[in-house]
Amino acid sequence: MSVEEMRWDLSQLVESTDPDSIKRKLESMVAEAGDVREKYYGEIGGLDAEALLELLELNDSMTLKYGGVTLYCRLLYSANALDDIAKQLNDASRTAVMKRDQTLAFVDIDMGKLLDSKPSLVEDPILAEYRHYLEKILRSMPYMLSDTEEQLILAKDKNGVYAWQQLQNDWLSTRTYEIEVDGEVKTMPYGEILGLYQSPDRDLRMRANQIVYEELGKDEIVWASAVRSICADHLQVCEIRGYPSQMTQSLIANDIDQETVDSLMNTIVKNRGLYQRYLRLKARLMDLEKLANYDIVAPLPQAPEMKYTWRESRDEVVSAYSEFDRQLGGWAEEMFEKRHIDGEVRKGKRSGAFCSSWLAGKSAYMLQSFNGIVGNVRTQAHELGHAVHAYLGSRAQKPSNYRIGSCIAECGSYFGELLLNERLLNKATTKEERQAFLATLLDGFGMSAFQVSARVFFEQSMYDAIGEGRFLDGETVAGLWTAARDMIYGDAVEWLEVMKWEWTMKVHYYMPNRRFYNYPYVFAKLFVFALYRLYKEQGEAFVPKLKSLLAAGSSKSPWELGKELGFDIRTEEFWEKGMRQAEAFIDMLEETL
Numbered sequence: 171m172s173v174e175e176m177r178w179d180l181s182q183l184v185e186s187t188d189p190d191s192i193k194r195k196l197e198s199m200v201a202e203a204g205d206v207r208e209k210y211y212g213e214i215g216g217l218d219a220e221a222l223l224e225l226l227e228l229n230d231s232m233t234l235k236y237g238g239v240t241l242y243c244r245l246l247y248s249a250n251a252l253d254d255i256a257k258q259l260n261d262a263s264r265t266a267v268m269k270r271d272q273t274l275a276f277v278d279i280d281m282g283k284l285l286d287s288k289p290s291l292v293e294d295p296i297l298a299e300y301r302h303y304l305e306k307i308l309r310s311m312p313y314m315l316s317d318t319e320e321q322l323i324l325a326k327d328k329n330g331v332y333a334w335q336q337l338q339n340d341w342l343s344t345r346t347y348e349i350e351v352d353g354e355v356k357t358m359p360y361g362e363i364l365g366l367y368q369s370p371d372r373d374l375r376m377r378a379n380q381i382v383y384e385e386l387g388k389d390e391i392v393w394a395s396a397v398r399s400i401c402a403d404h405l406q407v408c409e410i411r412g413y414p415s416q417m418t419q420s421l422i423a424n425d426i427d428q429e430t431v432d433s434l435m436n437t438i439v440k441n442r443g444l445y446q447r448y449l450r451l452k453a454r455l456m457d458l459e460k461l462a463n464y465d466i467v468a469p470l471p472q473a474p475e476m477k478y479t480w481r482e483s484r485d486e487v488v489s490a491y492s493e494f495d496r497q498l499g500g501w502a503e504e505m506f507e508k509r510h511i512d513g514e515v516r517k518g519k520r521s522g523a524f525c526s527s528w529l530a531g532k533s534a535y536m537l538q539s540f541n542g543i544v545g546n547v548r549t550q551a552h553e554l555g556h557a558v559h560a561y562l563g564s565r566a567q568k569p570s571n572y573r574i575g576s577c578i579a580e581c582g583s584y585f586g587e588l589l590l591n592e593r594l595l596n597k598a599t600t601k602e603e604r605q606a607f608l609a610t611l612l613d614g615f616g617m618s619a620f621q622v623s624a625r626v627f628f629e630q631s632m633y634d635a636i637g638e639g640r641f642l643d644g645e646t647v648a649g650l651w652t653a654a655r656d657m658i659y660g661d662a663v664e665w666l667e668v669m670k671w672e673w674t675m676k677v678h679y680y681m682p683n684r685r686f687y688n689y690p691y692v693f694a695k696l697f698v699f700a701l702y703r704l705y706k707e708q709g710e711a712f713v714p715k716l717k718s719l720l721a722a723g724s725s726k727s728p729w730e731l732g733k734e735l736g737f738d739i740r741t742e743e744f745w746e747k748g749m750r751q752a753e754a755f756i757d758m759l760e761e762t763l
């Protein structure tokens with residue numbers, strides 16, 4: 171196998187990879203946005219359905235025309251941040267995108283005003299293909315402020331919440347921690363010591379957690395100041411905008427309603443005993459009385475070491491998709507064949523993994539650092555799920571209808587992970603392998619569905635506390651966090667005292683406009699488990715249903731997508747279906763004992 175095979179070919183994204191030609195293309199993108207502004211500024215309020223359609227189609231054609239070049243610049247940089255040309259082009263692209271967005275910012279605002287004054291346009295048959303896109307714009311209109319006020323909000327965030335985010339990020343990434351590993355004292359930055367949480371050495375895991383959270387707790391004054399200000403800021407913005415609840419902004423962004431979130435969270439609370447049952451089972455598998463917090467996602471001690479070559483991984487993942495559906499398998503294969511995947515481990519390459527849609531190419535590009543461990547195979551299945559989502563969505567939808575919210579964005583990827591899991595389980599020859607696959611799957615489920623839910627309740631409890639006039643100092647916030655956490659975990663886990671500072675490191679709490687970022691993860695995990703349950707019940711008949719769900723992109727709300735599958739996601743009954751699938755996996759794991 172050549173190394174070439176593990177490197178992506180980005181040249182397909184552009185007519186020429188010559189940096190000057192790339193820059194010229196970026197310049198014409200900005201110029202074209204200027205032309206649109208020239209033509210439409212001050213005019214949108216008077217558009218009829220046909221003229222509005224023309225504007226929407228123009229917008230989409232620009233997305234298709236320039237999506238490749240901006241993606242090229244971004245991917246080039248993520249593949250090698252040390253390369254001068256990559257740095258230059260990435261910077262040029264970001265600047266150009268910013269200019270374009272500023273130039274065109276009036277379009278959405280004026281379109282919102284137009285729809286607000288003529289709501290019948292949303293229903294106009296001429297605009298049928300854009301209907302849900304327009305509905306979403308209309309939904310946020312009642313909470314929009316005047317142009318000047320909107321500008322002020324942006325300015326306030328830039329030097330307010332965003333400054334807290336920057337501080338949290340800088341602070342966390344510049345801390346170092348001293349820890350003894352194999353008899354040697356090492357100094358590690360935060361990003362590195364995190365890796366020890368997954369170590370097979372239990373004592374090392376315990377010490378890594380203890381050291382990190384003890385240090386974070388020492389800065390409680392900083393973290394509490396930040397969180398307190400950000401929450402208070404949000405409450406104020408809710409009041410100014412007239413949001414009925416602290417969750418409204420997030421509900422609009424995720425295209426769902428309060429009833430759905432309430433049913434979802436109620437289902438979590440009702441089933442926490444199920445999760446606790448898994449945690450006790452895992453303790454037995456690890457030969458422990460009870461799990462400590464640093465065991466929750468730790469590997470099982472008896473997990474066999476499994477290694478995969480690039481080719482073997484490709485075979486497993488492509489087969490997993492093909493066994494479900496030949497077309498999806500074919501697309502997964504095409505991602506390898508056309509070299510849209512970067513798997514090589516290199517210096518200067520971005521860590522982690524991601525998949526970006528390439529709408530004009532009706533395809534995608536994905537990046538990971540492939541070391542041959544089973545986790546990498548799982549990541550490959552996950553990211554290729556995003557890829558097949560893009561293959562389906564870009565064929566069926568206009569770009570405006572492929573802006574998928576967080577609740578649905580992980581459908582293809584989580585489902586792909588389950589398909590791979592099924593394949594690996596079927597092939598497993600030993601009890602230990604089966605246990606390892608199932609435990610990894612359930613660890614992931616537990617984190618996304620239950621641990622993240624604790625964060626939802628925690629966040630709500632902070633707003634409630636402020637509402638009751640309580641002052642959020644470090645100990646108070648820590649108390650709210652442990653209360654939410656213990657409500658989910660019960661007595662199934664023993665926590666280090668310093669884990670009360672766990673909330674300090676979660677970046678989302680410090681980001682502008684990311685209040686209640688959390689429940690979409692819970693939604694996505696449970697939604698996909700429910701879909702998988704349906705697949706197990708219906709077999710092949712389910713395949714086209716999943717494909718049409720993915721192909722719908724953002725042209726329908728998650729509620730409508732559920733309805734087409736015969737469900738009402740506003741009911742707990744639907745979410746229970748996902749829980750029954752989780753229970754089935756827990757039963758399978760228990761049977762291995």
Ligand SMILES: [Zn+2]
Binds near residue numbers: 552556
């Ligand atoms: Zn993903």
